[in-house]
Amino acid sequence: MQIDRATMPDNGVIYEGDYYKGIPYGQYIRQQGLPDKNMSKVFDIRDFGAVADGMTVNTEAVQKAADAAKSSGGGVVLVDGGWYISGTVKIYDNTTLWITGDSALVASKDHDNFVDAFVILDNAENVRVTGGGRIYGSGEYFVYLPLKKPLLTPLEKIKQPPFLYDPMGYPVDTMRYAIRSRIRYAEDKYGNGQPKIKRPMYMLWANGCKNVIIENVILEDSMDWNLCIDGCDNVKVSNVVINGNRHVANTDGIDVMGSEEVEVKHCFISTADDGLCVKAPRVHDHDGLNVASEGKMRGTKNVRFSDCTVLSVANAFKIGTETYYDIENVTCENCHFFLDIYPGTCSGIAIETADGSNVKNVTVRNITMDNVACPLFICLCKRNKFGYADAEDEMKRFLGGSIDGVVIENIKAVNAEVPSIVTGYRMEDGQGKDLGEIMISGFDVTYRDDKEEINLLPEIHENVTDYPENSAMGDVPAYGLFIRHAPKCTYSGVHVVPRSMNTRECIVEEL
Numbered sequence: 001m002q003i004d005r006a007t008m009p010d011n012g013v014i015y016e017g018d019y020y021k022g023i024p025y026g027q028y029i030r031q032q033g034l035p036d037k038n039m040s041k042v043f044d045i046r047d048f049g050a051v052a053d054g055m056t057v058n059t060e061a062v063q064k065a066a067d068a069a070k071s072s073g074g075g076v077v078l079v080d081g082g083w084y085i086s087g088t089v090k091i092y093d094n095t096t097l098w099i100t101g102d103s104a105l106v107a108s109k110d111h112d113n114f115v116d117a118f119v120i121l122d123n124a125e126n127v128r129v130t131g132g133g134r135i136y137g138s139g140e141y142f143v144y145l146p147l148k149k150p151l152l153t154p155l156e157k158i159k160q161p162p163f164l165y166d167p168m169g170y171p172v173d174t175m176r177y178a179i180r181s182r183i184r185y186a187e188d189k190y191g192n193g194q195p196k197i198k199r200p201m202y203m204l205w206a207n208g209c210k211n212v213i214i215e216n217v218i219l220e221d222s223m224d225w226n227l228c229i230d231g232c233d234n235v236k237v238s239n240v241v242i243n244g245n246r247h248v249a250n251t252d253g254i255d256v257m258g259s260e261e262v263e264v265k266h267c268f269i270s271t272a273d274d275g276l277c278v279k280a281p282r283v284h285d286h287d288g289l290n291v292a293s294e295g296k297m298r299g300t301k302n303v304r305f306s307d308c309t310v311l312s313v314a315n316a317f318k319i320g321t322e323t324y325y326d327i328e329n330v331t332c333e334n335c336h337f338f339l340d341i342y343p344g345t346c347s348g349i350a351i352e353t354a355d356g357s358n359v360k361n362v363t364v365r366n367i368t369m370d371n372v373a374c375p376l377f378i379c380l381c382k383r384n385k386f387g388y389a390d391a392e393d394e395m396k397r398f399l400g401g402s403i404d405g406v407v408i409e410n411i412k413a414v415n416a417e418v419p420s421i422v423t424g425y426r427m428e429d430g431q432g433k434d435l436g437e438i439m440i441s442g443f444d445v446t447y448r449d450d451k452e453e454i455n456l457l458p459e460i461h462e463n464v465t466d467y468p469e470n471s472a473m474g475d476v477p478a479y480g481l482f483i484r485h486a487p488k489c490t491y492s493g494v495h496v497v498p499r500s501m502n503t504r505e506c507i508v509e510e511l
Helices: 059-073 177-182 390-399
Strands: 042-044 075-079 083-086 089-091 093-098 104-107 117-122 126-130 132-135 157-159 202-207 210-220 225-230 233-243 254-257 260-267 268-271 276-280 301-305 309-312 313-325 325-336 343-353 358-370 370-381 402-416 420-423 440-447 451-453 480-482 489-497 503-508
Touching: 059 075, 059 083, 059 089, 059 093, 075 225, 075 343, 083 343, 104 117, 117 126, 117 343, 117 489, 202 210, 210 225, 225 233, 233 254, 254 260, 254 301, 276 301, 276 325, 309 313, 313 325, 313 358, 325 343, 343 402, 358 370, 370 402, 370 440, 480 489, 489 503
Parallel strands: 042 075, 075 093, 083 104, 089 117, 093 126, 104 132, 117 202, 126 210, 132 210, 157 451, 202 225, 210 233, 225 254, 233 260, 233 268, 254 276, 260 301, 268 309, 276 313, 301 325, 309 325, 313 343, 325 358, 343 370, 358 402, 370 420, 402 440, 420 480, 440 489, 480 503
Antiparallel strands: none
């Protein structure tokens, strides 16, 4: 019997503001009881030796139950009767992982008990996760403590870095630094000589699957990405609650990458990193591991998010940043984005291509926001993180991808902090790319009436190879919309109320 021992026992500290206290679980999670044994074979992990004593690592028992279901052609792997500590487990074809409402799979605090992810739906067809219970990631034990505790009141003054010359967002009086200095990283971001922490990339990873249902489950305290839908077809996610520590780095809510026909609806997401996110990487290199998209080699299309509430320290809805293959036909509608800690959500809507993706046919509509710093950020650049497959690929991708056919409509945001930005790029030699058709209508934004320090440079920084983010260009000459290298961008019904000390114009367009 293996007893769980924390690799970093002193890092499980929780501060006020790390978690959102107001999650309305009853609106998303229902009590299902036990599965019907007359409908399918049930493989109770207790029958394979699992014990919920808070000490025993039950990886072997849980995996034996999953393997038994696989050998029988499918069935239900039942987690019932308590909280069971485990390392990495894999679920296979025609199998339901059923976690009852009073039960949980709990991640071991020993980093050596994981390979790639905590729970893996492994190249499976017809697989389901449900039951009303929890997958619990023990997230604080996989990262270092932050430099500063969560900020529970607004900043007195909003200031942007001159451009993103340092990932931490220096100087220290900027809004970006206020965010970054409160994050718990798995890397030595503060120069203390600490080694990089080995942690699983995902808490729940649907890897190369078809016909997946994930519903009525709580994903809590993730150690990294919460739910990754990777190289999958026909996935339905609904009534999922993600309750994360809003300061554990890289804890994206729901990531869809290299996948098609994905629907996410009626979910509540509270997390430190991007809430609803669409990607199309060549390989996914994260925390020093390449485990996800190598060999899948395809884009992402036909993705719909609806009726979701998102609290994110980063971006509430985002396309990017990993954008090698094409992304098309993405809809995000009828959602609410807000945050109760400070600074607010980095961007409410972020549409980016940085590595060669052609992003087209994106609709974002009927969105409300509160305490979201930047309501809208659309950016095309040429970071080209993944390099090139060959000389022909380099010719195709060197100048980056494209963004075309974007509709942004009926957006209402309050307590904003910085301007919205819509931009392509230019290099010093004049080469670059413009955005395609962008249509913005019904865009209603009100700033928080705090103070601001504006430092406009003679030329606004061109975001050519930097990480794309609204703070990467420093201050811009507009308080409402700054539009650059976007001749096909049209807008109507734009109404932005600035701070009372404002000195900038509402909308500025530059070639």
